[in-house]
Amino acid sequence: MKLWVDGGLRDADTARVSVLDHGLTVGDGIFETVKAEDGRLFALEPHLDRLTRSARGLGLPDPDLDEVRRACAAVVEANPMPLGRLRITYTGGLSPLGSERGDTGPTLIVALGEAKHRPDTTAVITVPFTRNERGALTGLKTTSYAENVVALAQAHAQGASEALFANTVGQLCEGTGSNVFVVLDGQLHTPPLASGCLAGITRALTVEWTGAQETDLPMDVLRSAEEIFLTSTLRDVQAVHRVDGRDLPGAPGPVTAKAMRIFAERAAQM
Numbered sequence: 001m002k003l004w005v006d007g008g009l010r011d012a013d014t015a016r017v018s019v020l021d022h023g024l025t026v027g028d029g030i031f032e033t034v035k036a037e038d039g040r041l042f043a044l045e046p047h048l049d050r051l052t053r054s055a056r057g058l059g060l061p062d063p064d065l066d067e068v069r070r071a072c073a074a075v076v077e078a079n080p081m082p083l084g085r086l087r088i089t090y091t092g093g094l095s096p097l098g099s100e101r102g103d104t105g106p107t108l109i110v111a112l113g114e115a116k117h118r119p120d121t122t123a124v125i126t127v128p129f130t131r132n133e134r135g136a137l138t139g140l141k142t143t144s145y146a147e148n149v150v151a152l153a154q155a156h157a158q159g160a161s162e163a164l165f166a167n168t169v170g171q172l173c174e175g176t177g178s179n180v181f182v183v184l185d186g187q188l189h190t191p192p193l194a195s196g197c198l199a200g201i202t203r204a205l206t207v208e209w210t211g212a213q214e215t216d217l218p219m220d221v222l223r224s225a226e227e228i229f230l231t232s233t234l235r236d237v238q239a240v241h242r243v244d245g246r247d248l249p250g251a252p253g254p255v256t257a258k259a260m261r262i263f264a265e266r267a268a269q270m
Contacts, residue, residue, distance in 0.1 A: 002078040004071035004110040009078055012111075021107055023091025026099055027144035029107075030054035030091075033177075033233045036084040036112060039076055042233075043270065044069070046201045050141060051088060057140040060106055063090050071110040085115045085234060089143065118235050120260070121251045123160040123242040124175065126222065127151045131165045131173040133196030141198060148176035160242070162230060166219040167196045178235060179203035181212060183227035183255045188212040202231040202263075209266050210259050222246075227253035229260075237263045 001012040010016075023029030032051050035042040048065050055063055068088060076086065089109040095102035129147060137144060151163035155176075164180055167173045174180060174197035181190045190207065191197050192214040206212060222228065228240040228248060237260045239252030252260060 001112070002075065003112070004075050004108070006108060007067075009074055017107060017109065018094050020094055020097070021091055022093060022095040022101055023089065023107065023143050025095070025097060026092075027142065027146075028058065028092035028095070028099075028101065029089060029143035030058060030060070030141055031143055032088045032141060034072070034086040034088070035115075035233050036076055036081070036086045038082060039080065041072060041076065041086060042267065043201050043205070044072065046204070047088070050199065050201065051090065054140040054142065055090060057137075058092075058142065060090065060092060063106070063108065067108065068110070071108065075110045075112050079112045081112070081114050083115045083117060084112045086110065086112045091143065115234055118238055121239040121241040122162065122230070122235075123158075124162045124164055124228075124230070124240050125155050125158050125160045125244055126219070127154055127163045127165060129165060131167045131196040133167040133169075133173070133194065135196075138196050139193065139199060152176045164222070164243075170219055171195050172217040172219050172221055173197050175230060175232075178230040178232040181206065181229050181231065181259070182217065182221055182225035183253065184221070184225060186226070186255065188255055188259070189215040189217060191215070191217055200231060202233060202236060205266070206231050206237060206259060206263060209262050212259075227251065227256045229256045236260070236267070 002009045005015045032047040034047050091107045092101045093106045094104040155163040162175045165173045173195045179200040222243050230238045239256045241251040
């Protein structure tokens with residue numbers, strides 16, 4: 001594998017980032033994950049827009065998007081594969097130990113790993129931890145991801161692929177790396193960005209293409225929803241067939257199946 005580190009392609013086994021990089025020492029960094037299918041990057045520009053928003057939210061300099069585009073193209077060309085997860089990481093760079101940033105400038109890393117097509121349905125759990133809808137990192141896609149690691153490990157231990165969070169006022173928020181949609185009385189709903197969830201690229205496209213409503217939803221909606229599905233870069237639209245101990249027989253249901261079909265058709269035209 002070849003990846004891009006600070007200005008050029010490097011072999012994965014010789015690429016180096018300082019052990020004093022702020023992204024490593026204090027999680028001072030942001031990232032984007034982009035789907036690469038047969039060399040084609042899906043919705044790259046919206047991901048780059050969000051990368052810039054996240055950088056500004058952390059007080060990092062705006063990334064040089066022309067360099068990021070060059071890096072993405074070079075990495076995809078150097079690592080041909082049918083389906084891949086392209087990861088763009090942008091950190092505070094070489095810094096003193098502690099929370100203060102150094103003055104050497106940010107670090108840019110672009111890497112690509114193989115991915116598998118997701119199954120049509122999956123199981124999820126809920127976790128007792130909450131998303132802080134008023135926190136400094138709310139809405140930013142940062143490398144401070146340890147909470148998601150803990151929650152996802154709990155999901156895997158229970159035979160699920162995702163864990164869902166409430167926010168601090170008990171409303172449904174998001175998954176560790178996905179947005180969540182529910183069907184109530186035949187209508188499609190998803191939590192609004194004010195809930196604290198990430199502004200997912202796939203979420204936004206799904207809302208636009210299906211007419212889903214952004215609605216404040218109590219966490220216990222997961223006990224009564226007729227259908228539930230997740231969206232993310234590599235899941236696209238994925239039905240949920242079990243949440244905690246509750247089975248949703250027949251998943252994907254009709255609303256979810258229609259959303260899956262619409263997303264596949266529209267995404268193929270982008």
